[in-house]
Amino acid sequence: MKREIPLLITFGIGTLLILSVFIPPMETLGEDFTVFFDIIAVFAFFLGGGNLLRVHVNKLQNRKTDWPFSIVTLVGFVVVLAIGMFKLGNPGGIAAQPTAAGSLFQEIFDYVLVPLGATMYSLLAFFVASASYRAFRAKNREATILLISAFIILLGRTPFGMMATGWIPESFDILQVPNMAVWIMNSPNLAGQRAILIGIGLGVVSMSLRIILGIERTYLGGDD
Amino acid sequence: MPDLWLSIPLVALVDVGRTISLIFIGGGLVWLLISALKGREVDRRIIFLFIALSVAAPILFPMTFSEKATAVVKAVYDKVESLPEGSSVLISFDFDPAMAPEVQPMANAITRHALSRGHKVVFMSLFATGQALLTQSLQEVVVEGFPELVEGQDYVNLGYKAGNEGVLNVIITNFKKMFPTDVNNIPYDSIEALRGIRSCKDLDLVVSIGGGKPGVKEWVLFVGDPGQVPIAAGVAAVVAPQMYPYYPKQILGILGGIKGAAEYESELIKHYPRFADMDTPGLRMMGPQTLAHMVIMIFIVIGNLSFFVAKRRRRRE
Numbered sequence: 001m002k003r004e005i006p007l008l009i010t011f012g013i014g015t016l017l018i019l020s021v022f023i024p025p026m027e028t029l030g031e032d033f034t035v036f037f038d039i040i041a042v043f044a045f046f047l048g049g050g051n052l053l054r055v056h057v058n059k060l061q062n063r064k065t066d067w068p069f070s071i072v073t074l075v076g077f078v079v080v081l082a083i084g085m086f087k088l089g090n091p092g093g094i095a096a097q098p099t100a101a102g103s104l105f106q107e108i109f110d111y112v113l114v115p116l117g118a119t120m121y122s123l124l125a126f127f128v129a130s131a132s133y134r135a136f137r138a139k140n141r142e143a144t145i146l147l148i149s150a151f152i153i154l155l156g157r158t159p160f161g162m163m164a165t166g167w168i169p170e171s172f173d174i175l176q177v178p179n180m181a182v183w184i185m186n187s188p189n190l191a192g193q194r195a196i197l198i199g200i201g202l203g204v205v206s207m208s209l210r211i212i213l214g215i216e217r218t219y220l221g222g223d224d
Numbered sequence: 225m226p227d228l229w230l231s232i233p234l235v236a237l238v239d240v241g242r243t244i245s246l247i248f249i250g251g252g253l254v255w256l257l258i259s260a261l262k263g264r265e266v267d268r269r270i271i272f273l274f275i276a277l278s279v280a281a282p283i284l285f286p287m288t289f290s291e292k293a294t295a296v297v298k299a300v301y302d303k304v305e306s307l308p309e310g311s312s313v314l315i316s317f318d319f320d321p322a323m324a325p326e327v328q329p330m331a332n333a334i335t336r337h338a339l340s341r342g343h344k345v346v347f348m349s350l351f352a353t354g355q356a357l358l359t360q361s362l363q364e365v366v367v368e369g370f371p372e373l374v375e376g377q378d379y380v381n382l383g384y385k386a387g388n389e390g391v392l393n394v395i396i397t398n399f400k401k402m403f404p405t406d407v408n409n410i411p412y413d414s415i416e417a418l419r420g421i422r423s424c425k426d427l428d429l430v431v432s433i434g435g436g437k438p439g440v441k442e443w444v445l446f447v448g449d450p451g452q453v454p455i456a457a458g459v460a461a462v463v464a465p466q467m468y469p470y471y472p473k474q475i476l477g478i479l480g481g482i483k484g485a486a487e488y489e490s491e492l493i494k495h496y497p498r499f500a501d502m503d504t505p506g507l508r509m510m511g512p513q514t515l516a517h518m519v520i521m522i523f524i525v526i527g528n529l530s531f532f533v534a535k536r537r538r539r540r541e
Binding site: 027028030031034035037038041042050052096097099100106109110113114115116117118119121122124125126128129130136137138140147150151154155157158159160163178182185186189190193194197 | 266274276279290291295296322325356386390396397398401402440464469471483513516518520526531
């Protein structure tokens with residue numbers, strides 16, 4: 001029963017949602033289920049928070065590798081949670097939005113989270129540069145094509161692309177670097193991306209059917 | 225007069241700083257090029273140093289370039305421009321702080337454009353952290369730039385709603401069900417800017433700014449296609465190639481990375497002189513991006529040179 005009931009629920013809801021797309025009187029069913037899903041998803045926040053606490057408290061208790069970072073995580077989590085929930089340092093008090101201008105919650109967001117997030121993302125530039133230096137080498141024909149494409153895209157994303165090839169007459173404007181960059185995006189990239197997307201789409205359909213029909217049971221836990 | 229006195233040395237300082245940094249970066253790269261001809265590999269820390277310099281120098285000593293909008297960006301601009309006054313435009317802030325430096329300039333530029341055309345703008349976010357960024361944009365762009373506009377009447381902030389694509393699945397048929405009030409708890413029915421908007425199908429344009437999930441793709445799948453709503457996209461540069469399969473039928477135009485933002489800003493300045501003095505982070509950041517791209521390209525050349533020299537040496541041995 002522990003397995004049959006979840007399988008039955010999955011089958012019933014999955015079938016109903018499919019039918020709701022094809023049968024007009026059932027159309028609003030999809031909406032209602034989405035709202036139910038949102039209500040259920042709220043509990044995921046509690047689970048996520050609880051899990052974060054459990055993992056890091058466990059790490060601290062057992063003095064696992066890099067345990068001091070867990071203190072930072074826990075302190076950050078508890079402090080921000082308290083500020084957000086009880087609206088500490090909020091100019092409008094408990095009745096105002098925690099994201100109101102000048103609130104402590106918003107200040108933490110603006111001066112801690114935004115710069116940290118931007119820094120993490122910006123580090124990508126360093127790794128891209130280092131990886132480009134090593135990866136884009138004309139070792140064979142395919143690698144050379146990739147190298148040339150990378151060069152065109154890189155140059156096309158700067159004003160130098162137009163400066164270098166802007167003199168090419170309008171009738172041959174496809175040879176201007178920015179237009180060549182657009183062509184690479186619009187043709188070879190598009191073909192590859194579409195093939196991947198169609199593959200993913202078919203994969204999602206088949207996996208969904210497997211779940212609805214109870215063939216795929218890994219989401220229930222265990223191996224079978 | 226004292227301002228002039230101050231400005232002359234400042235301009236000169238910027239020019240000198242720019243020249244020195246370019247000489248330093250250029251000289252260093254030439255030296256690396258020469259060592260590559262001798263078959264030497266470049267340590268990754270040197271690459272990091274050059275990238276740091278090439279990004280920092282144009283920020284400290286600004287370098288600006290003129291931009292011309294490409295067709296894919298122009299399509300978004302033209303759509304906002306061609307909509308009749310009073311049209312409903314939804315701008316969704318589907319990004320987090322990590323992506324904000326790249327995509328927030330686009331959101332700001334499109335917001336300015338839409339509001340100056342007299343469109344009713346509906347703001348929302350599918351990202352929990354997007355709401356705070358939306359608040360920032362509203363403060364910087366709308367409150368400061370358009371003090372004559374009234375919240376609720378000319379624009380509305382619906383804020384963040386949890387549920388990812390589920391939110392879109394509902395608002396395609398019923399907006400009020402998902403957003404019974406705006407962020408200020410004003411009931412949906414009493415918001416002037418939302419009058420006549422029952423679902424997303426009543427919108428004239430949706431602009432999704434982001435690059436993560438949920439984002440542009442979800443807007444296309446759950447709103448654009450089923451509701452025949454025109455969707456425009458502003459995404460991070462790394463995500464832009466993934467959006468091209470939807471262009472131009474499902475996504476009418478794409479602003480890709482900071483280049484897309486710069487192109488939109490330049491187009492806006494060209495047609496709306498009142499924005500000549502506006503903050504243009506897109507155009508400003510094209511300096512660091514251009515220099516960084518050039519440095520990466522030179523490193524690719526250096527990498528290939530050292531590879532071929534080493535290969536030839538191995539053959540001789």
